[in-house]
Amino acid sequence: MAEAVFRFERRDIDLGNWRTAPYSAWSFQNVSEMVPSAIIKGTGKAESPPNHLGDLAALVWKDAEGALVSVPDVLESTYTDAFVVMHKGRIVGEWYGPTCDPQKPHLIFSVSKSVTGLMAGILEARGAVSMDDPIIRYVPEIAGSAYADASVRNLFDMQISMDFSEDYLDKTGGYDRYRRATAWNPEKSGEGPSDLLTFLATIGKGPAEHGTLHAYRSPNTDLAGFVLERAAGQRFHEMVETLLWQPMGTHGDAAITVDRLGVGRAAGGMSVTARDLARLGDLVRVGGRGIVPKSWIDDIRTAGDKAIWAAGDQAKLFAGGAYRSYWYCPSEHELAAIGIHGQWIWIDFSRDVVIAKQSCQPLPEDAETDDLLIATFRAVAQAF
Template sequence: MASQGLLLPRLTPAASGISSRSIAALLDRLEARSVECHSLMVVHHGHVVAEGWWAPYSAERPHLLYSLTKSFTSVAVGLAIADGLLSLDDRVVRVLPDHVPTGISEHGSRITVHHLLSMTVGYPTDSLAEAWELEPDDLVKGFLGLSFAEAEGTRHTYDNSTTFILARMVERVTGRGLAEFLDERLFNPMGVDHAEWDRVKSGAVFGFHGLHLTTEAVAAFGELLLRGGVWGARQLVPREWVELATRRQINCAPDEEGGNNADFSCGYGYQFWMSRHGYHGHGSFGQQCVVVPSHDLVVAVTAQGESQEVFDALWECLLPAVNHAGNARDDEILAHRLRRLSLSPVPGSAGPAHSVGATLDASAEGSALPDGTGVIVDPADGGWTVRFESHLDVEVGHGHWRESSPLGRPVAAAGAWQGHTFVADLYVVTTPHRVRLVADAETGTASATWSTVPLTGPSLELHVRSPLMTRPDVA
């Protein structure tokens, strides 16, 4: 993958006024809580002061952001409003009249851009599954045809459909696809040339999910917000929109301070969450863009874990050390540690020097491939080629990560023999997810299960194709 120039300047933690020991303590805390981080970037006073990627993840590779995508769609809405093409009071039925169902309720006809942005449409749960079931070929029409239970604008309920509709509204009024619109108005001016998108079967981007960006691009987005929409000498996003989108528009369900999901109980803006300190864009499994204006701080994280664990670590380990500079020796120790970050390859031996076959049993929850799939483990130089017959081949390293792109998107894998069993971890490294393959040479059986099942479904084939295309069925 071609690399691009740096988006943000670098500075040592000590020179920026942050103790390297606090960042090391943050890493220790995340490891102690078994949070599987894939990347971390800390930006203070506009400079990257710490950055690290856990191999096989790497700096130049875009990573699936899940619902952090929503915050970028919010910016697109703000740009369309600034252009005079849309307003907060515009109703869905006016902007998308060809998606209005027959017999729409008065409630459905009143839903506005404001209600969609703040997720206060009045439906009691995430409406995505119900709306899709009601209208399999038109999610907007299915949404508008729902029976809404509560008055619009009164209660926040997290709802993916709202952002999907916002994306379609932006596209209608601008005459551009959401991806192309954001490329022109946001990503290209920032120097981000690697935005990738998953898409629904029609070819449109999800809007509420599916954006892939590098960690530095996520951090740069946070820095753009922190500076009120200014990038370099250009006002890319109106300051008024940044301030509006990133402040509380509606309360969320209360939670005890420091308790479970405390940083998701502080209120919701326009596709941004309020935090105990500042605000954040959030994606499932720990994709975060955290902005703390009071400390002139941005933290970008990609991971496979629980987001609240990350927040607790940030507030307890990192935040108290801001504006308490360390020293050059501590900086060197931290930099050395960050350069050596890695997820652990499967331990074990190189095993037999001949091919081993097995048949996949898909009865385990989270199986990544169909039942009965033939699995062949072929020795190769420094590792193996694993053939999932009639589906795909994956290269696997022994003691190191070996990368292949069997259907377009990269898979980084490492494995080993543990007795008569071959074990390998297959990381779909443009996502948070991995598949654990276990093949028993004695019984001739195998399993291939996700560590965490992707929200777009369990098919491994689907997630290694580029671009991923599916119906909008994210849970």
């Protein structure tokens, strides 16, 4: 692939602006230059040359206003870096943006949470962790925090009551302190460097009881990473590599950002290639292939509490949906993994379709774009 041309220099990008446009078009594929990262080794199997959209390029449907749209229209208008469609385990369509290198791992933000959810299923089947246990059994350092009286299941279903706001654009409050603890934001003068666990132990409890509301908060998954590390006796990137990444047959290396003490950011730090992201979705589609227990995937698909979802802070995303083990359940035949700035896995079990999308959308969240993409994924799936 020809080297991409950017209208800026590498020296223009630093820890203060790497997640902002236009720099994110480069930095989302070069995260290890911005934040310390640990490698998750793939099998090293060679990839075939990039494919094309094929028949999907001619697919059109009507948007919410009745106008005809096509897959290329959507991909070009939503800052897409990579788009891969699989049907019955085979890649049937691909699209890459002009600044995307298909061989490079791309940051997937909170799709990392869904990987963490799969790792929990693997470890539970091995008897290493129980969803019914209190979190404090694995991480006693959180005594006195919001997490002190919560269960591991509360943690994995985003049902923790906590005094914390998921404000991605915050520059002075709790989310900025969180980002600094993950080494994603620059340190501030007069404030010493922190680490992830030290920060998590400072989060206070909210007014509700755990297990009564869906409240999407990223620190929950970072703490889940600590739970799994303690349960497995391995660093997060090591267990992902040995228990999931290599067994499932990924081709490329992945990576995960680490904090100042070398702890992997389970909530949003993973980078993977688009094809390997699609392969991960296909592993879920076929029931885990014995790598992730089928019973765990069935639980993800069926055991999410719809009433708690409907009363939560993401209910508008999927009417009648649910959330389980860091996966979204839009309907009985669909699952989704979602990350800010436009990262997706979309699985349609009824049509054996998996879609992976990586992007550099300027805004972390964009409800209008989300609606457009969901309609697009469904239109693509219905073509099979």
